[in-house]
Amino acid sequence: MNRITAGRRHPLARYAVLLLALGLIGGFYTVALAVSSGQRADAAIASGRADDVAEGKKLFEQSCSSCHGLNAEGTSTGPTLVGVGSAAVHFQVSSGRMPLANPGSQAPRKQPAPWAVGKEGEKRIEQLGAYIQSLGGGPTAVSKADVDTSKANAAKGGELFRANCIQCHNFVGAGGALTQGKYAPQLNPATPEQIYEAMITGPQAMPVFNDSIITPDQKRDMIAYIVGVRQQVDPGGSGLGRIGPVTEGLVAWVVGLSLLSLAAIWITAKRRQAK
Secondary structure: OHHHHHHHOOOOHHHHHHHHHHHHHHHHHHHHHHHHHHHHHHHHHHHOOHHHHHHHHHHHHHHOHHHHOOOOOOOOOOOOOOOOHHHHHHHHHHOOOOOOOOOOOOOOOOOOOHHHOHHHHHHHHHHHHHHHHHHHOOOOOOOOHHHOOOOOOHHHHHHHHHHHOHHHHOOOOOOEEOOOOOEEOOOOOOOHHHHHHHHHHOOOOOOOOOOOOOOHHHHHHHHHHHHHHHOOOOOOOOOHHHOOHHHHHHHHHHHHHHHHHHHHHHHHHHHHHHO
């Protein structure tokens, strides 16, 4: 008993107890995470057909594994895809950002890969998404019903867009420059599904707006606003890219001052001729 009491009074005893507690907590967290990941993977496989997962794996090995690893664990040229979900797959592949030909600070939007075009292409994207979904869950790809804006409020969507998005995407979704060569892309080419998926996955420099931050109904309101802005005309003349006061001020100074300078030269020349 005296030995135990003496051990408890040892200066290192408190650190030993702390390390033991941290080890137990870490082990419990690891086991819980493994169990939950397995449950999400089983649910993902159950929600789709097993053959879709198998076909998606083949497509992944052919088109994606060189950058993301054979098991989507990630490499030096591509991040891990475990847990990103099928929503990220649909957004990146349907917008042509992936597969990425030339790695850079940001993946640009371009024409989708030949195997991802048309109805057959959509099916292949679904299969690829089903495989990635089976690896660790994550946000699932949205459907047409998820982006149905027939009952959406575009006015409220505009308020939400101005509160959360204009800092990067401009008032009308024209995009803008960010740091370190990155940029917020313009939203005109994006489909409603891609806009919704971007909000729930947070691609590249964009933050994630999950349902606890912006509800699904609010997301549909924002999509209604973005789509509605595209249909607006510019009654005052040229929209100048709708970038805002920067281009408008540049045109006013360059064109306006040039015209004033030419007018001054013309008036001076006339006066000299008159004399």
